[in-house]
Structure formats: C-alpha cells, structure tokens
Amino acid sequence: MALSELRLLKNINEPGLATIEVYEKLGGYRAMRKALLEMEPEEVLHELEGSGLRGRGGAGFSMGKKASFIPKGRMDKYLCCNADESEPGTFKDRLLMQKNPHLLIEGIVIGAVAADANKAFIYIRGEYELQAEILERAVAEAYDRGYLGDRILGSEHSLSLVVHPGAGAYICGEETGLLDSLEGKRGNPRLKPPFPANQGLYQGPTLINNVETLCNAPLIIEHGADWFKSVGTEKSAGSKVVSVSGDVRRPGNYEIELGMRAGDIVYGLAGGPPEGRRVKCWFPGGSSAPVLTEADLDLGYDFETMAEAGSMLGSGAIIVVDDSMPIVSLALRLAEFYRHESCGKCTPCREGTNWTVKMLERIDYGEATPADLDVMADVQTNIIGNCLCVLGDSMAMPIGSMIEKFRPEFEAHIEEARLRHGGLPLRAHGGRADEAVGSHAA
C-alpha cells in the first residue's frame, strides 16, 4: 500500500530545505539534540537496533547491529557515509543529499553517537558535483552552529566531518574499496576479515552506512523505534525510497512502505510501460539484482520476499524493461558495465566479466551456437561466490537469471544473427571468427 504520510521525503519540495534555517524551522536537528543531551549512547544504539532499520545501500544488514560491532574504548573511530551511489538505476541518495543535506548530517551525528565515532566522512560519487557542493555548504553551516566539531552542543561528543568526492569508479562504492580510496590508494576491495568494524579506515574501527540509512536515524530517534516499525513488514521495517527507471511513464523517486505490491509501484506510481508494451522483466534492486518477470509484479516489495523470489531488494532501484528490448542487448549492456568496472584484483571477476562480454558479443554477431549458452551459464556459476567482493556476482547473478528465464529468446537470437550473417558455417565467414581460430583457439 502507498505510504499514508511521507517520511524521508516529507518536506522534500520545501523551498530552501538545504539551508540550515529552513531545516531547523521544520524541526531539524531536534533528534540530534535529543540523542546528544537526553540519551545515553547505549540508548541511541538500542533505539536504532530496535527499529529494525536495515541498510539501504544494498546488503540490507541491520544498521543498529552493525553499529554495535564497533569495539568500545578510547581510540579514533570512524563513520563513513557511503554516498558513492553508483549502482545503475539508483538515484535516491542524490535526491536526499541535494534537497535535504542536513537530514544526512544529523543522521551522521546520531550514527556517530551510537558508534562512538569521532571522525566522519561522506564519500560521495565523483559525478555528484552539485550534491557535493550542497553538502559542503551544509557541513559548513553545521560547523558554524556547533553541530559538528568539538564537544557538540556542550556534550561529550566531538565529531569532524569531511566531504570527499570519489573519482568515478563503481568499485569504490564497495565498502572496503571505498576505504582504500579514501586513504588515497587505488580503490580495490580488501580481504574480509578483518571487517571494517574492527579494522577499517586507517586500520581503525569504522562504521559504514548508506545515505538513506543514516537519513532514517533522526526520524527513529525523534519518533521512536515503534513508530518506525509501524509501517513495513516484520523483517523489512519502515519506508523506502525507490528509484524507478527504465521503460515506465513516470520514472522517479517514490517513497513507499516496504511490502507494497511491486506492481503498484511500477504501474500505480511510475505509470507502467508506454502504451502498447508489456513488462518483459524488471530488476528489483539495481542492475546487480537477478531479473524478475511480469508475473513477479504481484509480489510484495520487501527484503525477504524479493530474496525468496531469487532476487534481492538491493539498493531499492527498480529498472523496468519492456518487451521492445532484446534480451541479448540488455545482457550485453549490463555485462559491459561490470566488465568495465571490475577492479581487476581477483581472478573470477576480472576474467569472468570479460569472457562473458566476449561471448555475448559473439552471440550478437552471429558467431555462436546454443551450446555457448551452457558455457556462459556455467561461467556465471563459476563466478558466483568465488570472488573477493560482490562485483563479480553483481554481473553473474542477473546474467545467469536472464539465461535461465529467457533461454528461448537467446537461442532465437543466435539463430537469427547467424542467418543475418549469411548463414555461413561458423568460423568460415571471415573477420572475428577467423581471428579467433587462427591465433587464439586453445
């Protein structure tokens, strides 16, 4: 069902919301005061944990639980806000940061109280230049008011906050790649364990949260965990900003109650595909989620239902693909993206993504046989679960799902492409196939 009252996006269209004056006039920073002055850090943590808030960046891990992993004791502890929103189809954090930067800053202070962090960073996607500027301004305002810096509001808590733009690599949205990048290194994922909670930024304990996750914190502190849980499902509490894109008539960000029927989001809110077309498939959680079909639109849009259906809620980005899009083109476009963004550190991702692209190109050029689909499916299986981070899986899972669900279309495409090239036997019509045989066949 649709949300009766907007939460995260409540005042989103209020003019001047990005300024601290307007934000405070609308009740901003009240939650921060409460957390700093009226609550013990344990209570803040308890409230966050009790709310059932799950990470909105993709993994869906309980935010409170993650904060509770930060070791106690006096040392530099870090909070990194992951604002490297790079998952194709996802643009909810951009909206939140651009329109309501102080909500994020307030959430960061509250998160830092819960985790006892004293240094915070917003690692923002390099292309978000405008949003970074807005954040910088907002951070300066917050410092001016004493909401950041030493002994905030006279409390025991001090927090520095730095906005750091990335340089355009998708992998730097992976939490440990983000940390390396923030440290000035090549942004490659790290081996886990050690987990960032124990050894993260500069080897110190580090809490890493997504923008939307942190933006929920002030609401939870202000209204309480029970209020937060009053919408959503048992395991997917609260509301969620969903970015709907692709073949829909009204693409955009919609805040919904978790558990809402997916079809109501795609058709009701986003207007469904253009006249005369049908939903062919849809990504429920960004491009790395296995695709679901039209029939699955009846499912509830929440973490557990999407997982049961063999996909995931991910970052909450619904990409709708209608029946005018050939599945091979979709797969190729997707694989090319992940091949381009693979960091190259681990073998299955580096080699598996480029192999998959090459196979899809061959299919598209009419140089494949249906047997190649088995190889391609097997390659996806070989990637999944064997990589250093989840980037490899992010390609292999959707590609695997496409082969599984649209195999007849792949086969038809292979046949059609072969005929388009004159129906010559494979490897006989010059160009790429010859090259493959001549110098590289193993």
Added chain:
Amino acid sequence: MAPPAERFVTFEIDGREVSAPEGSMLVDAAKYGDVEIPVFCYEPKLGQPVGACRMCLVEIEGIPKLQTACSTAVKDGMVVVTTSDRVKSAQNAIVEFLLVNHPLDCPVCDKGGECPLQDISFGWGAGRSRFIEPKRHFKKPIELSPLVAIDRERCILCYRCVRFSQEIAEDYQLVFLDRADHTYVGTHDGRPYVGPFSGNIVELCPVGALTSTAYRFRARPWDIEGSGTICTLCPSQCNVELTVRDDNTVLRALARDNVDVDDGWLCDKGRFGYEVTSARERITEPMVRDAGALRPVSWELAMEEAVRGLDRAGERTAALVGGQATNEEGFLLQFLMRSVLGSPHVDSRRGGALDPEQALALARPDLSAAVADLDTAGAVLVVGTELVDEAPILDLRVRKAVRRRHVPLVVATSRPSSLDPNAAAVLRYAPGADEAVLGALVAQLVGGDGERAKTRAGRASLHEAAEQLGMRRPPADADWSKLAGASADDVREAAGALRGSGPIVVIWGERLSHGERGRQAVGALLALARALGLNTGDGSGMIEIPTGANGRGLREVGCLPNLGPGLAAVEPPGLTAPEIAGALGDSLASLILFQADPLRTHPDRAAWERGLDRAGFVLAFSDFITESVGRFADVVLPAESYAEKEGTVTHPDGRLQRVRQAIGRPGEVRAQTEVLLELITELSGAPFSAQPAQLTRLMTDTVPFYRGLTLDEIGGRGLRWQDTDAAGQLPQTPLPEMELEPPPEPPEGLRLGVAPSLWAAPETDHAASLRFLAPRQQAELSAEDAGRLGIGSGDEIEVAVNGTSVRARAALRTAVPPGSVFLIEGTNDENATALTNGASRAVEVRKA
C-alpha cells in the same frame, strides 16, 4: 630472543585429524597433514595475504561460501575439505579463468618447466579450455628495467611484484594500472623500475611475465643444475643457488631462503653480479710484468717469479687481504706471512688498527646480535652505516621490523639515510664525528639533559646513574651534541626512542673504527652498549657491518697486523694498511695484494700510489686487471671467483657459512688455497698440502672459538659460533671501559664525508647487466651551502683539499645538513679516496 613457543591446535582436513600451529593460515596448516592447497598470490614473505587469485578456495564446515585458505587462520576443531566436488569445481574454474587471457606460449617461455601456473594447471585444472575468443594483447616483451623484461600477456595479476615493491623494498614504484582485464603492472610514472632489489620480482613471479634480461632464452630447466653457495659480494653473505649450465657457466643466481641470513631476498648486485664469473676480461692465466707490460706466462714461471720476489723481501713483505677472501685463504695467507716470511704486516682492514682488547669485546657472544634478532627486537639503532649500500639485505630486514612490528628505529648517520623515513628518530651529525655522537647518546642516557653535570651534587648523582649502568664514570662534562655537530633535541629524541623498549639491536659500520680516533669511537660504542644494557638481555646486541664481505672472518682467522688467529694479540704488532702504504720502499720491500685493490678502496689514494710505485715487488691474486694490478703488479696469479671457491666465510653476526664450488675454474685458474700452499711449500722448504676440508679443519682448530666446528655442522644453513660450545674458548675479559673524554672540535668549514655505494664496485664494471648502474662521482651538499657557493644542481664542481681535488657533479639534497659534503667512495675515477686520510677534514668546494 627465541620466538614464543608455538601452540598447536587440532583440526580436520579431508577426513584426517591434523595438528598445526595456532593462527597459521590453512594453506600452511594443511601441509602438516600432507595436503597441498594450490596458491598463486599467497606468499607470507610479502606480508598480509591479499586473497586475489582465489586459487586456494576450500570448504569449511559451518561457512556457506568457499573460503580462501591463504587468509583463513586454522582454529581448533575446524573441519576443512579440499577434495569435494564443490572445491574441485571452483579450482577448475579458477584455473580456467586464469588461462582465459594467458597466451599459453609455454614452448617459448623461460618459465616453462619450472612454472607454478603449469604445475597448478596440471594438478588442479580441468585440462580443457572453453575459451575461444581473442585474448588480450599487449606489446611484449618490453623492458620494465634494463634488468627485467615484462610480458604483460603472461601476467596473471597475482600482486606479488607490486607487493614486493610496496611492502618489502618500499620503493613504491610498481603499481597496477588500468582495471578489469586491462589491468597491468607498471611503474606509477612509466619510468624504468630501477632499485637495489628489483630482481626479486623475477623470482617471485609465478609465471613467465617477469623475466631476467640476463637469463632470457639462455637455458631450459632441463639444461641446468642448481648449486648452493654463498654470495660474497657484500657482508650480507646471502645464501644463493647458482644456476649452472654445462658445469662451467653460471647463468643465474636465485635466493636460497635462509631466514637467519637473508629472508629469501637478494639485492641486484648479488642476483646479477654472477656475470663477472664469465666476463671476457677476466684474468684466466698467470701474468708477469715484462718490459713494463703484463704478459701471460706459464704457472711454473709465474710461481718461480713469485717465490723469488717474496724470498728476496722475506720479512719485509706486507699483505693486503680483500674482503672476498675466504677464511681458509685468509688463514693460509697470514700463515705464509707470519710463519714462513716472518712478517706480521698483514691487514684486511683499510683504516688502521683495531685495539686488541676492543676486538675481543666486540666479539663477545653476549654483545653480539644475530640477524634474526631484528625480528624480535624492541628497538633498533643503525649508526654510521648506510645499509642499503653496505649490506643491502639487512636494510630490508630493518624495514621489515619497522613495517610489521612498528619497532622504533633510530638512524644515526652523518649522511641522510634511505631508512630515515622509517625512523622514529633521526640523529644527523657531522662527518667524522662518530665518536662524539656516540658520546652524546651515552651522556644523554646516563645524565639526561646535561644540566645535572653543572653542579657538584649533580655530578655525584651522575656518577650514581653511571654506576647503575655498570659504568665506572659518566662521560666527561662537555657539550657532546655540539661536538658531534648534532642538535641536542635529536640526541634527546634518539635516546628516548631507545630507552626501555626491550631488547635493542645496534647495527654499526666498521668505518667508525677507522682513522686516527677510531679507537675512541669504538670506546664510545662500547660505552653505549653498556648504557643500553646490550650485554644483559637475550636478543639484544650489536652487528658490525664490515667494509669487506668477509671482514669478520678475516679478522677472526688472523688477518690483522696486531691480532693472530682467534683474535690473539701479536707482539710486536705489524703495520696497518695505512702504515704499509707509507713504509713501502722504506722498511717494506714487497706487497701481496690478495684480491685487494687499494687504489680503489683504501683511503689516501696518493699514499698508495706512492707506496705501490716504490714497492720493489708486488704479487697480486686477482680476477681482473684492477688499477692497482694493472699499474703496479709484477706477478699476477689468476684468482677464483666466488662461484669457484671452496671454503667458509663468517657472516657479520658470527655465522660460519660454506662457500661451495659451483663451476669449474676457467682457463688456467687454480684454487688459491692450493697456490698459497705451494708458495708456503716453496718458501719454507717443507711440503704442505691439504684438501679443502682439511684446510677448514686446520683453520677451525687454530681459531679457539671455531674449534670443533665441522663442515657437516655448518651445512647448508651455516652455524653461529656463538651458539656452539667453542664460544667458551673466546678469551674472557671484562668489558673494557674507556674514559669518554671530549673529542676535538670538528674542523671548521665544509666537512667531507664519504658515501658508500653498492654500485661503486668491480661487479658493476664487469657484469654486463649491471654496467648501467656504475655511478659517476657526485657531491651531495645542502642547498644552503650550494647557494652560498653559487652552485646549482648538476653543476660540475671540484672538491679540494691541500691541492688535491676531485671532480664531481653537484647533487643538492635537502636532507643533507649544511656544513657537510659527501663524495662516493670506490668510483672508477675521481674517487673520494683521493681526499680521505682517516681524519675529519674540511674541504673546499668550487665550480669547476
């Protein structure tokens, strides 16, 4: 100090119960159960695992995903499976992925036959490939440096070379560039990867991507044999395995990992210097000077000439022993000198006498540290030596201690050191002021800030403080740091970093014992040892970096003018090297140069030129026509290279190591020990002969604290004599204590210091691969002094003293303190030794 005892845990692997050390990674733990888990990127020597290649995936009960065995520590009760279908299919998959872009050009690849990628493909791969697409292409092979070729198509991006550059050599040059399947290894700035340790990446590479230019296409694994020996090109004495083809050519040097010596690394001099063994210009037949020129002659004639020359000079003969001589050679030579010719004038040092009492103190087992002690030390002090140039492998060992264990490092040198960035405290002092800086450290450790010394009561409490440290009296009241030309703050910081941090290892350079105040400097060093309590705890002690590769061994077998075998004092003492230079032509008539080239290595070049010129007879054992040999030798006997010798050497930490013959001797070259025995026989009239093993026995029997050491015991890994019963045979003397009187003020003006260079050596001249590294003389000075003198970086300048000058290129370095100028020692021309004479000297610097 012994590393803490390991605790063992029991786990199950492939159905068997196995005990393995707690905390070890599964890859290593599995070996305890004879289970091999394949790896590419895992190499514990490189630090933390990176988990990049994914070859070592295993199944662990209770964990849903496969885990990398290289990064998972074994736990009690863990159940690990490496043979399930799931694991096998993952292993097959990784091999298949790795070969997707690998060219599989094994037939023309140097690595073929000794290639982990081949082995693992065979052992854990599916034996087929389904990849029929075009592979990625790079231009290849290209020069990563003049020494290393890179074939980026073969590279499997295992990270080893990059980690070596980043975490071991810490030169930070190699990085991964680009990403995904376009990723490739290169230097961050695109310039050649040149550094003292670059060759190690060739050995680390698990495929044929990094190959040595010198070895490329020279042999296949079935053409070659490995021969273990010791590299004697520097005091690090790394354990090497020489790759030999046809019994007569060394084609390659590989590390023979010995954690007690080298940690499995080699410097590029050690790795590529083997080329000297087959250099075309090597002397392979005896020569005699005839009408001013050296001409090849038969051994008979040469020996006749040699015997005649030595016989005529008799006790008026002197001998210089070069650092590459083995213990046996040194022992025979000093025997020839002392017992046959009756001359005590034999020296293996360059800078004057070592006090006998001090020599015994320095050899004390309780004062000597082992290399491996650096792995457990609480603090490290490097004083008066530049390790990367004088004993490169120890430079890596010190870096390791700092990087892995955050050990406080104090670097006390007059010239900026490459270890400065790693140091907790840097103590810079004036060239030649070693004595003063050591005194300053002692004074600081005993008395704190020196204020105490100013009152009578303070003086009394100083005495107490000194007594508590076991010293009879505190250092004299003086402004020690000023005398050292150092800042008092630096001295305070350095002392602070050393205080109370557990066992301390002091690495010091033999050079500081050279010159006219060398004895006082060693006195101050021993006082520092006492103040730091080096003799009290396990795991603490000193390591002396000698100027010659086997400096310690030669000292202990009797190649010093005042010390015979076993450091026994000789009365009356013979002349030291500088004295020999002065006495040639007067009280001395002839000189033996045993693999020594004083014109290149010894201070006061002018004195040596004069002395050699005036010597009536010069007999040289040499493998190359060095300047000393070419200009002054009357008889030249071809010397063996280190790859041809049989014998022992002694590591700076007291470890006796075996040098084994790897190749046949070229041409007419004979074993030098054999030649020395023949000379002894001819000159004494009594027949002497001995097999190499008997010679070693003779030598160890004569040196009391080597007594009983057998070649078998020394074996392939060496043995520290301090760790044997024989150590008790070192004469027990109290730790000598000198009164620390203030040294003279350093001279006014620009003070000359020498910069040792790894590459200012004959190996650079004669190993074709290394020739590009031969240094040109340069003078390092501060921008401040340069500005004052109107000198710009790169200017041609002259450094002069008393009418002698050396031409050099000006190198302005910000880290050089004003008042100091440094010249490279041992260059082929414009050598710094033209200006050094064992005293602290001020020089004039001007534009040329």
